[in-house]
Amino acid sequence: MPSLVILVPLIALLILNLPLGEVMRKASFWVALGFFIFQTVLLFCHHFRCICGSERFINSFFGMDVSVDHLSFMVMFLVNIVALTSLLVARHAIKDSDARFNFINLIVIASAGMNGVTVAKDIFSLYVFLEVTAVALFIAIALQREPRALEGAFKYILLSSIATVMMLTSIAVLFFAAGDTSFASLKSALQVSGKSPVLLAAIGVFICGLFIKGGLVPFHGWLPDAYSAAPAPVSVLLAGIVTKVSGIYTLMRLVAAVFGFKAAVCDVLLFGGTLSILVGAFAALGQKDFKRMLAYSSISQVGYIIVGLGTGTALGIAGAIFHFFNHAIFKTLLFVNAAAVEESTGLRNMNKMGGLSSRMPVTGATSVMALLSNAGIPPLAGFWSKVIIIIALWVSGRYAYAVIAILAAVVTLAYLLIMQRKVFFGNIRPELDGTKEAGPGYVIASVVLAAITVGAGIFFPYVFDHVIIPARSALLP
């Protein structure tokens, strides 16, 4: 299974590029759709331990140290869901068939990279898969060669490369300490000489690199630009899962498996996370552009995940994992809604919209659910994860951080309600009177995602016991 998750996307890529001429270009959407559904089924098969015994044979092709656990399973499931959504959006949003074919190839490559990130147990293969994902996204952002998209792509590529350099420098130092690059030997080396300032500095540099990749606040400059300038399906993919896998998941995995929950590491995470929560929330208040507002909201929500991780307690980490899951679902949903609005009205400026709920009922209704989940209103999923994180902060004695997290949740509700009022509520503007739902792809994607976010909220105890707690056991043995 572990190496299958990298092999299967590569086989799908080969099938997509069989020299069949126009036939494959027309069928590429269905091939990719089938592939992602197959991959999801494969994940569940593995989860229920009914995959056939060919694993060792396939593993022998790869000299890498990989393994899959419940957290990887959850993240790969999210990758597949978001990739499917992005595919459905791309069917409508990218008109040119050549560009769509290229985008479908890139999405498959990105999913191979992200699957690799989730299963890597070696710090250097982790770097390789991070770069595979990032390169696919650089190209996807600049796909239609619009001036704004090129600017976003250039900023992303520049900061991402600097993050890579920081991570590699840190890898070199850690390699010097451990003599090997696997997580296990790095961890034992850090336990022996964890107090050495050079190693602490290396850990700090690595965390800064991951903060850049995840778009946390001192290093968030590229994120709103890349999210808002990218074509609609790319921003769904980027916001929904890519920055989370390449920044946040990697941070979780490395802090748990290599760095350990040292006091210094936890303080950095708590401070960076709280700064992101505040700056993201207040910056989102003042935005006019729909997608840019969502990008700042994303920074703020990712801050909650990092704060939950920074508590270092079992409860906080469970909250962080649950918020990771929820945020991937509802932020994807909000970006799908933004894409649907942009598709059917051609507008991104929220001040020029109004009353779209009466013309686009599904988009309006699902965006209300995503909003409520994002703002933390019970009984939706986002409420539970935020409450768990805040309780974990309070219990571990970080009262100031807990108060800031609660107050920022109020600001979250404020900016999301401003968005909702400007875009969906009220009377329809006369110039938008002829607006219709953007297409079946958007409707299917938003209904499925809304169902997941509502379901995860209502069946919270079941989800928490059967998904989040096993996933946490991967981080805290």
Added chain:
Amino acid sequence: MTQVSWPMFLMYCYFTAFVFIAGIYCILATRRLIRIMIGLELLTKGVTLLLIAVGYLMNNTGLTQALVITLIVIEVVVIATMGGIVLSVYRVHNSLESKYLRKLKW
């Protein structure tokens, strides 16, 4: 493995640091996209040299070779992608100045 004399190795380390600092300076000082690319390339080369030095000190050149070759391949892919984007920027604005890349603001 043949041993290198200590002053020689120190010189190698100084050179690595020099390449690294030159890369950082290049990125900070310039306003041209191509020069930013060259600066990034210098930075990555500095890290590559650092990895080689570490592998030499650890007496583990086999693993370092594998790492460095992978690193070079990936770096080429990233720089080629960046080159493509810079080329597209040039086609749109007919200039390589980074001042044209300041449209996205709130």
